[in-house]
Amino acid sequence: MAGEEERVPNAEEPVLQAAQRRASERFRKHNPPTFNGMGDPMDAEKWIRSLERIFDFMDLTDKERLTCAIFQLTDEADYLWESVQRTLSPQQWEEYTWDNFKAELYEKYIPQSYRIKKEAQFWNLRQENKSVTEYDRLFVQLSRYAPHLVDTEEKRSEKFRRGLRHEIGMPLASQGILTYAQSLSRARDIEAMMPEEMKAPIQAPDNKRENNKRKRVWQGIDQQKQQNQQEGPNTPQQVPFCQNCHKNHFGVCKAGSDACYKCGEKGHFARQCPGTPLGGPQHQNQNQGRNRGKRPLQMARAYALNQQHTAQATEDLEGLTEEDI
Structure with a gap:
C-alpha cells in the first residue's frame, strides 16, 4: 500500500x-x-x-x-x-x-524509592548480634544498591571491617590492608576462637516490652477499680474516702459543723437529739450517769441535817426541869 x-x-x-x-x-x-x-x-x-x-x-x-x-x-x-x-x-x-x-x-x-531505602540500609549496616556469616550474607545482598561504596577492593574491605563488632574488627585493623576475602576469613577465625558467651552480644532490655508490661499492670488496676465501683458501696473495701475529714464513711460529712451527728439537723447535739427515745438505752445511760454523781451528795446532806436536829433537841432537853416536864 x-x-x-x-x-x-x-x-x-x-x-x-x-x-x-x-x-x-x-x-x-x-x-x-x-x-x-x-x-x-x-x-x-x-x-x-x-x-x-x-x-x-x-x-x-x-x-x-x-x-x-x-x-x-x-x-x-x-x-x-x-x-x-x-x-x-x-x-x-x-x-x-x-x-x-x-x-x-x-x-x-x-521502584527508585525501594532502591534508595536499601542503599540507606547498606550504609548503616552493622554486625550487631549477627554472626559473621549472617553479616556477610546481608552485606553482599545490600551492596548491589550502593555499588559506588564498594567499587574497589579496598573500599569493599574497609566497609565490611567497619561494620564488624568491636572485638572482631579491632584485631583486623591491626593486620594492615586486607582484601575482602581475607577480612571475611580472618573475621570468621576470630569469631570461632571467642568464648560462646561472647559470640552474640548481650541484648539490652526491650524498653517496649517493659512499657507494655507496665501498661498491662495499670490497666488491671483500672479494671479492678471499675469492677469495685459497679459492685456498690456495700462491701467494706468500697467505703468512700471523704476529702473533708480524710476518713472513710458514707453519707454527708458533718465534721467541723454544729450539726447533730445523728440526724444532721442544726441547733442541738447528738446527746440532745429529739430523735433518740427517752426510754431508750442511751437516755437511760445518760440519766444513770447524772444520778450516779448526785446520789452520794444528797445522802451526805440528809445525814448532816439529821445530826444538826439531834444536837438541838439535846440542848433543849437539858434546860428543862422535872417540873417543866
Missing part, C-alpha cells in the same frame, strides 16, 4: 530465529523460574538474578537472553510486556536489548 514503509526481508532472520529457538529449548532444561509481576520487589530481583546465572552458564547472546526471559513471563508481567512490545517499531525491536528489558522491569517492579 502506498504511504506505508515496506519491510525488507532479512536473509539472516531464519537462521537467527532457529538459533534462538534452540537456545530457548536448552534454557528450559535448567528449570528456570517464572515471574508473574506480583509480590515484593525482592522477588523481581531474585528472578532476574536467577535467569542471569543460567544465561552466564550457557553463554547466551543478548537476543537469546531476551527471548528466553520473555518466555518465562506470566500473568501481569506478561501483560506488561505485551503493552511494551506494541509500542516498539520493527527498527526499535531490532535494537532492543536485555538491558532495555531489565530497565523496564526495574521501573515497574523495583
Whole structure:
C-alpha cells in the first residue's frame, strides 16, 4: 500500500530465529523460574538474578537472553510486556536489548524509592548480634544498591571491617590492608576462637516490652477499680474516702459543723437529739450517769441535817426541869 514503509526481508532472520529457538529449548532444561509481576520487589530481583546465572552458564547472546526471559513471563508481567512490545517499531525491536528489558522491569517492579531505602540500609549496616556469616550474607545482598561504596577492593574491605563488632574488627585493623576475602576469613577465625558467651552480644532490655508490661499492670488496676465501683458501696473495701475529714464513711460529712451527728439537723447535739427515745438505752445511760454523781451528795446532806436536829433537841432537853416536864 502506498504511504506505508515496506519491510525488507532479512536473509539472516531464519537462521537467527532457529538459533534462538534452540537456545530457548536448552534454557528450559535448567528449570528456570517464572515471574508473574506480583509480590515484593525482592522477588523481581531474585528472578532476574536467577535467569542471569543460567544465561552466564550457557553463554547466551543478548537476543537469546531476551527471548528466553520473555518466555518465562506470566500473568501481569506478561501483560506488561505485551503493552511494551506494541509500542516498539520493527527498527526499535531490532535494537532492543536485555538491558532495555531489565530497565523496564526495574521501573515497574523495583521502584527508585525501594532502591534508595536499601542503599540507606547498606550504609548503616552493622554486625550487631549477627554472626559473621549472617553479616556477610546481608552485606553482599545490600551492596548491589550502593555499588559506588564498594567499587574497589579496598573500599569493599574497609566497609565490611567497619561494620564488624568491636572485638572482631579491632584485631583486623591491626593486620594492615586486607582484601575482602581475607577480612571475611580472618573475621570468621576470630569469631570461632571467642568464648560462646561472647559470640552474640548481650541484648539490652526491650524498653517496649517493659512499657507494655507496665501498661498491662495499670490497666488491671483500672479494671479492678471499675469492677469495685459497679459492685456498690456495700462491701467494706468500697467505703468512700471523704476529702473533708480524710476518713472513710458514707453519707454527708458533718465534721467541723454544729450539726447533730445523728440526724444532721442544726441547733442541738447528738446527746440532745429529739430523735433518740427517752426510754431508750442511751437516755437511760445518760440519766444513770447524772444520778450516779448526785446520789452520794444528797445522802451526805440528809445525814448532816439529821445530826444538826439531834444536837438541838439535846440542848433543849437539858434546860428543862422535872417540873417543866
